Amino acid sequence: MPYQQAAPKILEQIKKSDHILLISHEKPDGDTLGSSLALAHYLEKENKKHSHFCPDLPPSYFNYLPKIEKITTDHNLIDWSGHDLIITLDCGDLKRALIAENLEKIKNKRFIINIDHHQTNAYFGHYNLVVPQASSTCEIIYKFFELNSIGIDKYMATSLLTGILTDTMNFTNAATNHESLKIASSLLTKGAKVSQIISQISQNKNIQSLKLWGEILYRLEFNPQYNAAYTVITKNDLKNKKISIEEARDGLANFLSNIQGVDFIMVLAEEDNNIIKGSLRTTKDDVDVSKIAESLGGGGHKKAAGFKIKGQLAKDEKGWYIK
Numbered sequence: 285m286p287y288q289q290a291a292p293k294i295l296e297q298i299k300k301s302d303h304i305l306l307i308s309h310e311k312p313d314g315d316t317l318g319s320s321l322a323l324a325h326y327l328e329k330e331n332k333k334h335s336h337f338c339p340d341l342p343p344s345y346f347n348y349l350p351k352i353e354k355i356t357t358d359h360n361l362i363d364w365s366g367h368d369l370i371i372t373l374d375c376g377d378l379k380r381a382l383i384a385e386n387l388e389k390i391k392n393k394r395f396i397i398n399i400d401h402h403q404t405n406a407y408f409g410h411y412n413l414v415v416p417q418a419s420s421t422c423e424i425i426y427k428f429f430e431l432n433s434i435g436i437d438k439y440m441a442t443s444l445l446t447g448i449l450t451d452t453m454n455f456t457n458a459a460t461n462h463e464s465l466k467i468a469s470s471l472l473t474k475g476a477k478v479s480q481i482i483s484q485i486s487q488n489k490n491i492q493s494l495k496l497w498g499e500i501l502y503r504l505e506f507n508p509q510y511n512a513a514y515t516v517i518t519k520n521d522l523k524n525k526k527i528s529i530e531e532a533r534d535g536l537a538n539f540l541s542n543i544q545g546v547d548f549i550m551v552l553a554e555e556d557n558n559i560i561k562g563s564l565r566t567t568k569d570d571v572d573v574s575k576i577a578e579s580l581g582g583g584g585h586k587k588a589a590g591f592k593i594k595g596q597l598a599k600d601e602k603g604w605y606i607k
């Protein structure tokens with residue numbers, strides 16, 4: 285559904301609902317948080333009753349985001365049947381929102397609006413505003429406000445700019461385009477502080493996490509068959525360290541996308557329960573890592589995607605492998 289049609293329809297749904305549930309995806313990033321918090325801010329100004337659910341606690345460096353403390357991470361505290369409208373933000377599928385089971389029970393009775401920009405979105409909502417060309421879900425929410433003539437205050441601007449900055453890696457990756465820069469510039473005039481946001485989201489490495497990066501970078505291998513570079517993060521690496529797997533994996537994957545001459549990079553990180561999470565990044569125009577991720581049961585964007593497979597990391601004389 286194009287913006288011009290979708291924006292007023294979504295607003296109409298919001299207006300006629302009594303209790304709205306906003307959902308951010310698991311292992312939340314700046315985009316799912318920024319887009320949902322900007323929307324939450326608007327709902328609050330309109331005196332619309334709403335709750336906000338995210339399956340995982342947001343990383344502490346996002347604490348500058350207005351109203352982040354109002355997010356509920358315990359699904360038992362959410363009255364799943366008490367909402368008449370559910371809006372998911374930046375969730376490619378319901379698994380990512382970790383609410384598939386909860387929603388299954390109430391699906392036919394609740395209206396679901398799915399707002400996202402993942403190429404691989406599963407179109408699970410009754411309304412799906414899915415725009416793969418958008419740099420971020422925050423960009424889509426910006427347009428939603430704009431098309432409905434909803435004013436964006438400095439708090440909403442800070443939240444929206446956060447998602448645009450994190451998803452474009454501060455305007456350095458392929459999601460950066462004329463539209464995202466134009467919107468960012470408009471958000472600056474509305475009071476968002478770009479340098480403060482960048483220092484919060486980028487200058488958050490401590491000595492311990494950089495030492496760990498050192499160990500992981502030392503394992504970097506080149507695979508000539510795929511013209512790709514890869515490295516691994518084992519469960520052991522994170523033992524007794526105050527670093528989350530997301531922080532180590534996503535930060536490192538983004539950093540590795542700077543490697544010259546390879547088609548893509550991959551970081552394999554061991555999670556609990558015998559699961560290995562793979563993160564793929566590319567900067568090449570003719571490489572679509574979401575296709576690779578999809579072939580492995582995952583999904584994402586052309587330039588950044590991920591997948592999960594069962595197994596454990598092991599090493600022999602030829603290098604790392606999955607057993």
Ligand SMILES: [Mn+2]
Binds near residue numbers: 374420421
């Ligand atoms: Mn996003």
